[in-house]
Amino acid sequence: MTPQTPLTQEIISAEIAQARQAYAKAVEGGEPRRDHPDRGYAPYRSSVLRHPEQPLVALDDPDAVELSGPVFGVTDVTALDADLTRQHLGEPLGERIMVTGRVLGRDGRPVRGQLVEVWQANASGRYAHQRDQHPAPLDPNFTGVGRCLTDDQGRYAFTTIKPGAYPWRNHDNAWRPAHIHFSLFGTAFAQRLVTQMYFPGDPLFDHDPIMQSVTDDAARSRLVAAYDHDLSTPEWSLGYRWDIVLSGPAATWIEEGR
């Protein structure tokens, strides 16, 4: 058996640069800008067998069920869900932060009373998940799961700790920049979004094929939260602001009181 050449960061970085150039060239040639990543993004190796090769079938049906969507309410969340630092007997280790922002539709209107779910690694970069084998310590005082409903302005807010970077096996010496996973619902199922929020100035951005799967520079920058000193609380926590805009058609009708 011939020994496998290690898949180095250098190789992945070259592929990332190539994909970015190909995208820039396509845009120059008149192709539309893309907000979302291309599902077949080879530098992220797991995408290779997990994306459709046939074009999606465009559906413009005003009666589509996907133009309505699930709703959630006060019974779906509890008071502690939005504070990830208070879900155990003790305080988790790490840098306490507050993350807040608004969830908007493409029309700029706030998404009201909808469910926002987050999950993240602890300060050492370890998930409370059995399959996470990264030899960093678990924190008995941190699970890393949060939920809340947006308010009338579409605002959400979580208190948590800043997650650590962590290694993964996409290639040799692969590390994910620190991030918080977000799951969002709009007024229509077609607006559904699962994404990741990053922290400003992380040196791992350029190395990470998941973040770089968004090949449009402006779109990718929208994944990065802003440090907001006005959101920091003296002698307590640092504040980050991150607004989220859902693509896809919003509901054509909205029930009273929603």
Place this chain on the structure above:
Amino acid sequence: MTPQPTPSQTVGPFYGYALPFAGGGDIAPAGHPDAITVRGRVYDGAGDPIPDALLEFWQPAPGGSRAGAPGSLRRDPVTGAVIGRTGLDFTGFGRVATDADGHYSIRTLPPGGAPYISVCVFARGLVHHLFTRVYLPELTDPATEPLLASLPPRRRATLLAVPEGGRVHRFDIRLQGDGVEEETVFLDFG
């Protein structure tokens, strides 16, 4: 200026302790006589089952209402644990993760006013979710239903649930064709 959309990112491998919830696939009230089961497997382009996919389902109530109802993740305010839907309101929403063998199943009621259940697929390796639909053959005529009728037969078949008897329907999802089996039709709502 109109706000610019936030890009999608993969759900990753570690959502398992955050997104699935107890009873996530029990959309029908327990013991409801009209309940149907939809079950199947999710496959990749090598024909291998995907053990870390997350599926969400959304559909009208049997009477046709698309308003949904809160309470899919109804919680016990004392312990925080999910105690499940009340069984009185039809929330129309379900969420299940595939098991180690790529299997999933949901129990629901037939949708009213539309012959399909909408599905949103997430998975590690999938950087942007995918929408598809489970068409229930007893509720639709594939020759006249506009979307189904617009597709060539092999493609159309990927959207049709296969009755297995006893109110059970099979619906497999293939994120990519494997050279033998057809890739599932995925939808774009713009």
